[in-house]
Amino acid sequence: MDNGRGKGADRLGAGYEARVPHVRELGMRATEVGAERVVMLQPYQERLVGNPETGVLHGGVVTTLIDSACGLAVLAAMDDPGPIATLDLRIDYLKPATPGKDLLATASCYKLTRHIAFVRATAHHDDADDPVAAAQATFIIKSSGGGLEADRRGA
């Protein structure tokens, strides 16, 4: 952990998935949460398919997994995780996801400023060096302080 940043990673625990309805609905879960990188897993499901003939997951599932992993990477990099929002997200689709296989996203917040977080991510199956998609995103950090507790109260 550089410069003492990223204390947020220790505080996030497994609660992140439970607090985000759409993440819960998809059955997505974080398998690794650290200030340097996070990994999220999306189990393969037939209802998430884009083309029933091929069984390939819809690009939107890749988008949601990557956006979620990027957001978690930002929270994990923050000392006091608070409300954040995606500013922009670019995804390059490198190859179709393999039908029947779970999808993983590895994301790193490589630069965190007071107001903006910069994130890179890939989506892949077992081999992280052979990605399905590559992405770059920025997030706005909405306020400092208050943190997760304030967010949870809906303040």
Added chain:
Amino acid sequence: MTLVEILDQARKSGDFSSFAEAIPYARFIGISAAEREGALISTLAFREGNVGNPALPALHGGVVGAFLETAAIFELLWARETVSLPKTINVTVDYLRPAGPRDCHARGVITKQGRRIANVSVEAWQRDPANPVATANCHFLLRAD
């Protein structure tokens, strides 16, 4: 029936809803599409399950991105004369404001369509088309027919 056959039929009948319904993921998040005043409008029905931030509440950014990409593909399939499924090369989404707990609508505009590549821009709004919640720019690879 294959997706391409369903698409062909949808285009001939002018009713695009059957094509949207044939895509499992589009059904899962609640996307439909219909022609209105000569334009194809895609709609993302509000569902609690699509919420990303329950405090606001706001739709998950991934769902909004997925909706924009789908709306762009629908526009391309609607407007093109040939029937085939485009492959997404990339999507860039700009999030302009939180998408609240209500239906979202989107319309794509084909900026450029070449022999192999199409560029589609798409805007999503909720109450007012003049106040989009998100916009996206997408590149697609069109199969040689």
